[in-house]
Amino acid sequence: MIFRSLFFIFVFVPFLIVIIPLQALIVRLRLPFWYAVPRMFHRLGCVFLGLRVRVVGEVATGRPTLLVSNHISWADIIAIGSVTPVIFVAKREVSEWPFVRIMAYLQKTVFVDRTRRSGTGRTAKAMGQAMARGDNVVLFAEGQSDIGTHVLPFRSALVGAAQHAMEAAGAKEVNIQPLTIAYTKMQGLPISRNERSLVSWDKSKSVKQNIRHILSGPVKDVTVAFGTPQVLREGVDRKTITKAAENEVRATLVALNRTGSVPVKSAQV
Template sequence: MIWRIIFFILITVPGLIAIVTFQTIYLWLKWPNWHFFPHLAHKLVCFNLGLKVRQIGQPARDKPTLLVCNHISWLDIPAVGATAPVSFVAKSEVGRWPIVGFLANLQKTIYVDRQRKTDTGRVTDEMSERMSSGQPVLLFAEGTSDIGLHVLPFRSALVGSAQTAMKDGAISELYIQPMTIAYTHLNGLPISRAERSKIAWVGDMGVEDNIGDILSSGTKSVTIMFGEPILFSRDEDRKLVTKKAEQAVRDMLVAINRQTALPTAHQGAH
């Protein structure tokens, strides 16, 4: 743990400061491919935290895409950020968390204020703007986190927001792409149920406690898998589509954790 803290202070912090500086200038000039510097930042954080990321499949491109995913830990953010140029949808509190909020802001996260029902319109507009520009938006659809052995029921409300954008004419078509995050090994050995508490963020655990566990837990292996996108029409039942995506995420998670035959992964264009 000591060397990770030293590395964080001497390498990661100066590196992130430089990346933020370049990213700020890049966004101010409105240049394309804004995700280059955040990608470097997430790679640096993953290295510092001992996080080894394995990617299976690809995020859909060139069409408006909403990625729906399970959620296990705040480590999901750097793991995904080091893999794909996505924008996250997260609760507004995330932006105020140490380290986590910094990484989320760098990834142009769309924040949802759960206390304000009138916030839905703004979130819908931001999601449609990102997706219509060809940038995938990622939703942790369970609404909370789990230890990584199960997939909790997906909430269809924000999937419905994306559908609203279609009905309003902001986007003409939409794909829902299932995506799975699975933490598989700790220090090179298959992770046990008890050891998952060193990674997962569940219950009333504080962010500082969780960061401490992660810093002291050694090398962690995570698999991120992208399933086949589901075409989502403007008149389709959002609950049925959300349920279909939920089952696809569950099938991928079970197969990765049990090391059995994997479902079909998405390999490129729609």
């Protein structure tokens, strides 16, 4: 904890003082290398939070990519953002959190209002525009976070809406790629079910409690696994593709929790 406190005071805070106005200018000018600063931020965030990130596979190339992922904790964003440049889709409430709102804007985060039907359309349009520009988008497809032992059903509505938005933007095909995040060890030892409460963010905890648990907890090993992409094009059933991605993420999560390795298919891109 002493190391993290010193790191925060002498490294993290000075970095933020410099990069926040710089990144705001980069985003405003729409410069193509906008993702460089957020990636540096996330890598420093991993050091501060005690996250050791292992990567399996890589992001698909050749066409715009929508990464559909499971969701365990807000720390998922730090872990994923440290290994690849992406734009996240987050619930509207996040845009109301102090500081987080600023950092989310600087990473071009897309916010979705799940309480309104019209919110899905606006979110899909923003996702489609981002992917049409060549940016990769991460969607936490369960719609909520869970403890990290299983995967909730993926919601296909935003996947289909993003497809229509992509077509409207002029792109006819998009990669739908499964993305699995798993917290496998704490202080070098396999994480137990009870210890998962020190990482996961469920409804029984407030944001402050979750932040306190992660900051005060030991070093955590995290695996970010990019799975097998499928092409979503006009006429393809988005529910079938979403379900296939869900099944792959579930199988990969179970394998990572049990053995620390992933099925061969999930490691190929």
